[in-house]
Amino acid sequence: MRVGLFIPCYVDQFYPNAGIATYQLLRKLGVDVTYPTGQTCCGQPMANSGFEHLTKDCNNLFIDNFAEFDYIVSPSGSCTLHIKDHLHSEEAEEKATGIRHKIYELVEFLVDILKVKDLHARFPHKVGLHQSCHGQRGLFLTQMTELVAPYFSKPQQLLSQVEGLELIALSREDECCGFGGTFCVVEEAVSVKMGKDRVKDHLTHGAEYITGADMSCLMHMEGILKRENSGVKVLHIAEILNAE
Amino acid sequence: MDGATQTHPELSEIFNKDEERVDWHDETLWWIRQKRDKSAHSIPEWEQLRETASQIKNNVLSDLSAYLVSFEEKALANGIIVHWAADAAEHNRIVHGILKENGIQQMVKSKSMLTEECHLNEYLEQQGLDVIDSDLGERIVQLAKEPPSHIVLPCIHKKKEEIGDLFHIHLGVPAGTSDPQILTETARQHLRETFLTRRAALTGVNFAIAETGEFVVCTNEGNADMGAHLADVHIASMGIEKIIPERRHLGVFLRLLTRSATGQPITTYSSHFKKPRPGQQMHIVIVDNGRTIQMGREDFRNSLKCIRCGACMNTCPVYRRSGGHSYHNAISGPIGAILAPNLDMKKYADLPFASTLCGSCSNVCPVKIDIHQQLYKWRQVIVKEGYADSTKKIGMQLMTFTLSSPAVYRTAGKAGRWFLKHVPFAVNNKFNPWYKQRDMPEAPAESFGEWYKKNVKKS
Numbered sequence: 001m002r003v004g005l006f007i008p009c010y011v012d013q014f015y016p017n018a019g020i021a022t023y024q025l026l027r028k029l030g031v032d033v034t035y036p037t038g039q040t041c042c043g044q045p046m047a048n049s050g051f052e053h054l055t056k057d058c059n060n061l062f063i064d065n066f067a068e069f070d071y072i073v074s075p076s077g078s079c080t081l082h083i084k085d086h087l088h089s090e091e092a093e094e095k096a097t098g099i100r101h102k103i104y105e106l107v108e109f110l111v112d113i114l115k116v117k118d119l120h121a122r123f124p125h126k127v128g129l130h131q132s133c134h135g136q137r138g139l140f141l142t143q144m145t146e147l148v149a150p151y152f153s154k155p156q157q158l159l160s161q162v163e164g165l166e167l168i169a170l171s172r173e174d175e176c177c178g179f180g181g182t183f184c185v186v187e188e189a190v191s192v193k194m195g196k197d198r199v200k201d202h203l204t205h206g207a208e209y210i211t212g213a214d215m216s217c218l219m220h221m222e223g224i225l226k227r228e229n230s231g232v233k234v235l236h237i238a239e240i241l242n243a244e
Numbered sequence: 245m246d247g248a249t250q251t252h253p254e255l256s257e258i259f260n261k262d263e264e265r266v267d268w269h270d271e272t273l274w275w276i277r278q279k280r281d282k283s284a285h286s287i288p289e290w291e292q293l294r295e296t297a298s299q300i301k302n303n304v305l306s307d308l309s310a311y312l313v314s315f316e317e318k319a320l321a322n323g324i325i326v327h328w329a330a331d332a333a334e335h336n337r338i339v340h341g342i343l344k345e346n347g348i349q350q351m352v353k354s355k356s357m358l359t360e361e362c363h364l365n366e367y368l369e370q371q372g373l374d375v376i377d378s379d380l381g382e383r384i385v386q387l388a389k390e391p392p393s394h395i396v397l398p399c400i401h402k403k404k405e406e407i408g409d410l411f412h413i414h415l416g417v418p419a420g421t422s423d424p425q426i427l428t429e430t431a432r433q434h435l436r437e438t439f440l441t442r443r444a445a446l447t448g449v450n451f452a453i454a455e456t457g458e459f460v461v462c463t464n465e466g467n468a469d470m471g472a473h474l475a476d477v478h479i480a481s482m483g484i485e486k487i488i489p490e491r492r493h494l495g496v497f498l499r500l501l502t503r504s505a506t507g508q509p510i511t512t513y514s515s516h517f518k519k520p521r522p523g524q525q526m527h528i529v530i531v532d533n534g535r536t537i538q539m540g541r542e543d544f545r546n547s548l549k550c551i552r553c554g555a556c557m558n559t560c561p562v563y564r565r566s567g568g569h570s571y572h573n574a575i576s577g578p579i580g581a582i583l584a585p586n587l588d589m590k591k592y593a594d595l596p597f598a599s600t601l602c603g604s605c606s607n608v609c610p611v612k613i614d615i616h617q618q619l620y621k622w623r624q625v626i627v628k629e630g631y632a633d634s635t636k637k638i639g640m641q642l643m644t645f646t647l648s649s650p651a652v653y654r655t656a657g658k659a660g661r662w663f664l665k666h667v668p669f670a671v672n673n674k675f676n677p678w679y680k681q682r683d684m685p686e687a688p689a690e691s692f693g694e695w696y697k698k699n700v701k702k703s
Contacts, residue, residue: 012691222685
């Protein structure tokens with residue numbers, strides 16, 4: 001099984017540790033993982049802003065980098081969902097279709113493909129889990145509170161394998177944090193208010209760390225935490241699953 | 245309120261100046277969302293019910309003209325007078341015409357979002373006619389000279405103290421009254437007089453049954469019935485999409501409607517109107533007003549399945565923190581944001597962007613409209629039609645250029661980090677909307693790509 005590692009642009013630039021943890025974790029689990037160095041971005045920032053028609057070159061670049069792998073794994077629910085839903089190519093539609101079917105967000109790859117049961121990780125802290133919307137409602141990583149359906153949660157399944165980790169309960173377990181891509185600057189007032197409310201939910205329930213499968217949501221919440229001079233930190237779920 | 249000059253981000257920023265009020269608004273609507281959840285979870289076959297409702301509505305939309313003709317035929321046979329209005333202006337003229345013909349100057353109106361969409365009240369007022377809204381929430385916003393901020397809870401943005409102030413000015417309660425019991429009793433007495441003296445009553449239509457030519461009006465206050473039963477002339481306004489094929493389908497929708505809206509099992513009154521009582525006139529005005537255009541848009545046609553429960557508003561984290569008026573449209577919230585651009589793409593170009601695409605709206609929708617997918621699709625249409633602002637366009641082109649080339653991306657990435665590390669004031673200033681209320685991420689020593697090259701690739 002050859003796995004191509006897709007590290008979203010902002011993770012590459014601002015949160016390399018999330019990428020490093022993802023890589024190390026996959027290696028630890030015996031995966032033959034490669035990071036194609038010609039990659040840049042999934043094209044979502046443009047597409048969600050209404051400029052999907054400008055993503056042609058971006059899409060083809062993605063295909064060039066990843067078409068050869070058996071699986072593509074990425075530590076981001078949002079970017080993975082974008083590829084799954086919107087990757088097309090006039091020149092190589094067959095390859096695009098292949099990629100749409102073989103790309104996995106890290107958590108779902110660990111649970112559904114590798115079927116990880118024992119992680120050997122240790123993180124003795126109180127942790128709040130942020131359910132990022134695209135991972136949850138788009139990739140179904142966790143059952144959604146709106147639906148009348150049996151509960152499950154893939155990130156929780158993995159976090160429960162981490163020794164010493166105490167997962168805190170939240171008042172609103174799957175409310176959006178307000179990042180929303182360019183929404184965070186276009187709709188600054190609402191975006192910040194949503195972020196403040198989400199952070200507050202974690203703080204009032206005693207979180208020492210906020211984690212999740214999407215660094216973008218965490219970056220937004222981190223910006224608010226820092227501005228409020230809070231000691232609470234954000235960590236990508238890969239960093240916790242890789243902690244020893 | 246004129247929305248022509250102010251956009252959703254601008255109006256939301258104003259709304260967010262009073263954070264305590266935002267918290268109150270958010271909590272109030274979240275409480276309703278929780279009631280909806282509780283109610284939905286008490287029905288084991290809830291998801292099947294949603295699917296059934298969705299399929300019935302899909303069927304209606306696929307053969308709407310035949311259903312409408314059947315409805316008209318049955319309604320006419322029942323003694324109802326049927327009118328067709330191509331747009332809002334024609335709807336308003338028809339209603340005015342009916343009133344004029346009967347020499348009526350005053351009308352009582354129960355809840356109808358269609359008449360809000362058509363701006364009927366303003367039109368009739370300009371003609372010198374007097375309209376009183378009989379739904380309590382609608383009456384309150386009417387007294388405040390505001391549009392409703394929510395399709396089910398029109399005055400959800402008002403606190404009881406503010407309603408007391410309005411009733412003090414208009415209905416004579418003592419200053420400082422805020423007891424809900426006193427306020428509702430005052431409204432009740434005021435409306436009782438209205439019901440008894442009005443000769444015409446206008447109601448909305450929740451469901452129009454093609455099989456029988458009858459229509460069903462759902463209210464909690466019984467105000468539609470009070471108006472219609474006492475008036476000589478009953479006018480019912482309905483959008484073309486209100487059709488359901490058969491009476492037996494009604495149960496599916498009645499079970500979903502209020503559970504989704506407020507968590508109640510059913511509206512207090514679900515009244516069937518089939519024919520005028522002796523001596524009464526019953527009119528139905530069937531309105532298109534852009535709906536057939538929306539039907540022609542393949543990506544957006546199923547927005548017409550909407551039964552106006554408002555669940556998408558209650559669950560929307562943006563709506564709860566921006567208020568209904570920030571959508572500057574009769575129908576606010578996520579559903580308003582996918583319906584409005586159909587009517588005026590330029591005026592409502594901001595609305596599909598007033599969302600994080602979190603998807604909660606689609607999950608609570610009782611007829612399974614893929615609201616968040618349509619928000620995404622409207623963004624593409626709006627940009628293609630040239631309604632995106634030009635700075636955004638240049639930014640996006642630059643971003644595309646950078647992200648389409650690994651070489652350019654690496655250089656820009658370095659520059660970005662260098663920028664963050666060495667010239668923080670250049671980014672951390674008040675012109676950067678991120679930095680206004682959030683800190684920037686710290687610049688790491690190296691990117692993942694650089695780490696990989698150093699630590700993995702060479703080994």
